[in-house]
Amino acid sequence: MHTAFLLPLLLLAATAESLTLKPGCQPSCGGVNIPYPFGIGQGCSRAGFEIQCNNGKPTLGNISDNTQVTSLSVTPRPEARVMLRVAYQCHNSTGAAIDNYNGSVDLNPTGVYRISDTANELFVLGCNTMVITNSIGCVAYADNAKSAQDGACAGIGCCHVDIPPGLTDNLMRFMPHAKQEFCPCDYGFIVEKGNYTFRAQDLHMDGSITSMPLRLDWAIRDNSLSCAKGYSTCVSANSECIDSTNGPGYFCNCTKGYEGNPYLDKGCTNINECARTRQEFPCYGKCRDTDGSYECKCRVGYEANGDPKENICHPQFPFAARLALGIGLGVFLLFGAVQLAIARIEHDKRKLAVQFEKNGGNILKEITEVTIFTEKELTKITKNNSEPLGKGNFGNVYKGTLTDKTVVAVKSYIKVDDARRKEFAEEMKVQLKMTHDNVLKLRGCCLQLDVPMLVYEFAGKGSLREILHVKDQSLPVDLRLDIAIGSAKGLSYMHSKHIRHGDVKPDNILLADNFVPKISDFGLSKVLIVTEYFTQNIIGAISYIDPVFRNTGLLTPKSDVYSFGAVLLELISRKPIIYGKTGSLIIEFRHIYETEKSGKSMFDLGIVAEKDILILEAIGKLAIRCLKEHQDDRPDMTEVADQLVNLKVKFGRYLTGEYACYSSGVSGTSDATLSMQSSTLEVSGLLCSQPMNQAGS
Ligand SMILES: *[C@@H]1O[C@H](CO)[C@@H](O)[C@H](O)[C@H]1NC(C)=O
Ligand SMILES: *[C@@H]1O[C@H](CO)[C@@H](O)[C@H](O)[C@H]1NC(C)=O
Ligand SMILES: *[C@@H]1O[C@H](CO)[C@@H](O)[C@H](O)[C@H]1NC(C)=O
Ligand SMILES: *[C@@H]1O[C@H](CO)[C@@H](O)[C@H](O)[C@H]1NC(C)=O
Ligand SMILES: *[C@@H]1O[C@H](CO)[C@@H](O)[C@H](O)[C@H]1NC(C)=O
Ligand SMILES: *[C@@H]1O[C@H](CO)[C@@H](O)[C@H](O)[C@H]1NC(C)=O
Numbered sequence: 001m002h003t004a005f006l007l008p009l010l011l012l013a014a015t016a017e018s019l020t021l022k023p024g025c026q027p028s029c030g031g032v033n034i035p036y037p038f039g040i041g042q043g044c045s046r047a048g049f050e051i052q053c054n055n056g057k058p059t060l061g062n063i064s065d066n067t068q069v070t071s072l073s074v075t076p077r078p079e080a081r082v083m084l085r086v087a088y089q090c091h092n093s094t095g096a097a098i099d100n101y102n103g104s105v106d107l108n109p110t111g112v113y114r115i116s117d118t119a120n121e122l123f124v125l126g127c128n129t130m131v132i133t134n135s136i137g138c139v140a141y142a143d144n145a146k147s148a149q150d151g152a153c154a155g156i157g158c159c160h161v162d163i164p165p166g167l168t169d170n171l172m173r174f175m176p177h178a179k180q181e182f183c184p185c186d187y188g189f190i191v192e193k194g195n196y197t198f199r200a201q202d203l204h205m206d207g208s209i210t211s212m213p214l215r216l217d218w219a220i221r222d223n224s225l226s227c228a229k230g231y232s233t234c235v236s237a238n239s240e241c242i243d244s245t246n247g248p249g250y251f252c253n254c255t256k257g258y259e260g261n262p263y264l265d266k267g268c269t270n271i272n273e274c275a276r277t278r279q280e281f282p283c284y285g286k287c288r289d290t291d292g293s294y295e296c297k298c299r300v301g302y303e304a305n306g307d308p309k310e311n312i313c314h315p316q317f318p319f320a321a322r323l324a325l326g327i328g329l330g331v332f333l334l335f336g337a338v339q340l341a342i343a344r345i346e347h348d349k350r351k352l353a354v355q356f357e358k359n360g361g362n363i364l365k366e367i368t369e370v371t372i373f374t375e376k377e378l379t380k381i382t383k384n385n386s387e388p389l390g391k392g393n394f395g396n397v398y399k400g401t402l403t404d405k406t407v408v409a410v411k412s413y414i415k416v417d418d419a420r421r422k423e424f425a426e427e428m429k430v431q432l433k434m435t436h437d438n439v440l441k442l443r444g445c446c447l448q449l450d451v452p453m454l455v456y457e458f459a460g461k462g463s464l465r466e467i468l469h470v471k472d473q474s475l476p477v478d479l480r481l482d483i484a485i486g487s488a489k490g491l492s493y494m495h496s497k498h499i500r501h502g503d504v505k506p507d508n509i510l511l512a513d514n515f516v517p518k519i520s521d522f523g524l525s526k527v528l529i530v531t532e533y534f535t536q537n538i539i540g541a542i543s544y545i546d547p548v549f550r551n552t553g554l555l556t557p558k559s560d561v562y563s564f565g566a567v568l569l570e571l572i573s574r575k576p577i578i579y580g581k582t583g584s585l586i587i588e589f590r591h592i593y594e595t596e597k598s599g600k601s602m603f604d605l606g607i608v609a610e611k612d613i614l615i616l617e618a619i620g621k622l623a624i625r626c627l628k629e630h631q632d633d634r635p636d637m638t639e640v641a642d643q644l645v646n647l648k649v650k651f652g653r654y655l656t657g658e659y660a661c662y663s664s665g666v667s668g669t670s671d672a673t674l675s676m677q678s679s680t681l682e683v684s685g686l687l688c689s690q691p692m693n694q695a696g697s
Pocket of ligand 4: 070
C-alpha cells in the first residue's frame with residue numbers, strides 16, 4: 001500500500017527531473033537542487049563540476065576549503081551561491097597582529113568558477129583599515145568607538161566597493177596600522193549585493209558572523225573556447241551559446257520561449273506562456289500557446305490600440321460614442337489636473353524651502369559672489385543633463401552652457417547627510433574663495449535638490465589621465481613641464497590657504513583648452529574623504545595615497561606632495577600607476593633609480609631627444625624626493641613648484657645655448673668638474689652652467 005501510494009509521485013518527479021538531471025543521478029543534497037552539468041558521483045557531472053554531498057551538506061568538489069553551496073542555477077544565469085568565511089586580523093593592545101585569517105580560497109582549480117563582479121561587493125570593517133583584494137580595496141576609518149552608525153557603510157567603520165571581473169580568490173590583504181583599542185579586529189569580505197547591512201556592533205564580531213554568501217559565475221572554460229570558435233556543449237535543440245563576460249569561455253541558454261537545461265538532449269522545452277502570470281508574459285486578450293512563443297488576440301467585438309500584448313482590449317464603440325466619452329473624460333481630467341497642479345506648486349515651494357535650508361543655504365546666502373541657480377535654471381543650462389562628461393568621485397558631471405554662452409561643467413554630488421551638510425556648505429565657501437589660474441573655479445551652485453549641484457568652469461581638454469593614457473596625442477616635454485608647473489602652483493596656492501587636497505591624481509588635474517592645468521575636486525574631498533571617496537571603485541587610486549596617511553589617517557600637505565610625485569612619474573613615463581611585475585609604477589621606478597641611477601629605461605618611448613631626456617631625468621628625481629617614505633624627507637609643494645620653474649628657466653637658457661646642462665651622475669661629465677664652477681645651478685639632479693669658455697672670460 002505504501003509503495004503503491006508513492007509510485008505515481010516518484011514517476012512524476014522523474015519526468016520533471018529528466019529535464020535537468022542525468023538519469024540515475026542524485027537530484028539534490030541538503031535541499032539544494034543539483035542540475036547538470038553539476039552532479040554528485042561518477043558520471044553524473046561534467047568534469048570540473050563535481051559536487052560533494054557529505055551529511056546532507058553540498059560542497060564544491062575539488063575546492064580545498066570545503067566551500068558550502070546554497071544554490072546552483074543553470075538558466076537564466078549560470079550561478080552558484082556559496083558561503084565563504086570572513087577574513088580578519090586582530091591586534092593586541094600594542095597593535096601587533098595576534099590572530100588572522102586571510103580568506104584565501106582557490107575557486108579555480110578546475111577552471112569553472114569566477115566571483116561574480118555584478119552580483120557581489122567588497123566590504124571592509126575596521127577603524128583604520130585598508131583591505132585590498134587583488135587590485136581593489138577600500139579604507140574604513142574611525143577615530144572613536146561611537147562614530148560608526150548602523151546602516152551607514154560609507155567610510156566610518158565600514159566601507160564597500162565594487163569588485164572587478166575575473167576574481168578567483170577571496171584573499172584579503174590587511175595593511176598594517178597603528179593600534180586602536182576600541183577596534184581590536186579588522187574584517188574584509190566579499191558578499192552578495194544587498195545581503196549585508198552594516199551594524200556598528202559588527203566591529204566587534206563575536207563569532208555570530210563567520211561566513212558570508214556570495215555568487216559565483218560559472219562557465220565552460222575548457223581550452224578557453226568561445227562561442228565563435230565552435231562548441232559542442234549546448235546540445236539541446238532550441239539552445240544557444242553565450243560568451244562569458246567574467247573570465248574566458250562560454251555557457252548555454254535556452255532560446256527565447258524555451259526553458260530547461262540546454263546541456264542535456266531535449267533539455268530545452270517549450271514554455272506555456274498562457275499558464276504563466278501576466279507580468280511575465282503580458283496578454284490583455286485571449287492567449288494561445290505556440291511552439292516557442294504565444295499568440296494574443298482580442299475577443300470578437302473588441303480591439304486594442306495596438307498590440308493586445310501591451311494594450312487593453314476595449315469594445316469597438318461607434319465613433320460618435322467614443323467622441324462623447326472622450327470629451328466627458330477630457331473635461332473631468334482637465335479639472336483634476338488643474339487642482340493637482342495647484343497642490344503640486346504649493347508642495348514644491350515648501351519642499352524647495354526645506355531643501356535649501358537642508359543643503360546649507362543659510363551659510364551660502366552670506367556669500368554674495370556665488371550665483372545660486374534654481375533647479376529649473378540648471379535643467380536648462382545642462383539641457384536636462386543630456387551631455388554627460390563623466391563620473392567624478394562624488395557623482396556625475398554634465399556639460400552646460402550659461403545664458404552668456406559660457407561653457408560650464410555641472411557636478412551633481414552624492415547625497416550629503418544631515419551631519420555633513422553644514423560642513424559641505426562651509427567647504428564650498430572655502431572653495432569659492434580660491435582664485436588661482438590653476439585651480440578650477442567654482443562659479444555657482446544649486447542647493448534646491450536633494451543632492452547639491454555645483455557649477456564649475458569648463459576644462460575643454462579633459463583630465464590629465466585622459467591626455468596621458470586615453471587620447472593618443474603627442475605631448476612634447478616642454479608642455480609636460482608646463483603642466484607639472486601649473487599643477488604644482490595650484491597645489492602650492494591651496495596649501496598656502498591651508499587647504500589640503502587629499503586626492504591628487506591625474507583624474508583630478510583638468511586641462512583647459514590651452515592646456516593650462518586646473519586642480520579640481522579639492523576641499524570637498526576633505527569633508528567627503530572618509531565617507532564617499534574611498535567607497536568608490538578605486539582600482540589604482542590607492543596607489544596615489546601617501547602611506548603615512550594610510551597608516552595614521554592624518555592628511556597633511558606632505559600627503560599631497562607624495563601623490564603629486566606619483567603624478568610626475570606618470571607624466572614622464574606615460575605609464576599607468578598600476579604597472580609592471582610589482583603592480584606599482586612607484587616601486588618599479590624607485591627600483592630602476594636605485595639600480596641604474598637613472599629613470600631613462602622607463603621614460604615615455606615617444607621622447608628621444610637628448611635634451612628632452614635630461615628634463616625628464618630632472619623631473620624624475622624630483623618625483624623620487626616627493627615619494628620619500630618619511631614626510632620630513634619630502635619637499636613642500638612650494639619648493640616643488642620652484643624647482644620645476646627653475647628647470648624651465650634653465651631649460652630655456654640651455655636651448656638658447658646660454659647654459660650647458662648635464663644630468664648629474666648620468667652624463668659622462670664628472671660632477672666634480674661642474675660643481676667647481678661658481679655659475680653652476682643645480683636643480684633636482686640637473687646641473688647647468690655657463691659653458692666653460694664663457695665662464696672663464
Ligand atoms: C602583543 O604582541 C606582540 C607580538 O606577538 C608581543 O611582542 C607583545 O608583547 C604583545 N603585547 C601585549 C600587551 O600582549
Ligand atoms: C593565507 O593563509 C594560509 C593559511 O593560513 C597560508 O598558507 C597562505 O600562505 C596565506 N596566503 C597569503 C597570500 O598570505
Ligand atoms: C575533481 O575531483 C574528482 C574526485 O572527486 C576527480 O576525479 C577529478 O579528477 C578532479 N578534477 C580535477 C580537475 O582536479
Ligand atoms: C543573506 O544570506 C543568508 C544566507 O543565505 C540568508 O540567511 C539571509 O536571509 C540573507 N539576508 C538578506 C538580507 O538577504
Ligand atoms: C537566457 O534566456 C532567457 C530567455 O530568453 C533570458 O531572459 C536571459 O536573459 C538569458 N540569459 C542570459 C545570461 O543571457
Ligand atoms: C528630464 O529627464 C528626466 C529623466 O531623464 C525626465 O523625466 C524629465 O521629464 C526631463 N525633463 C525635461 C524638462 O525635459
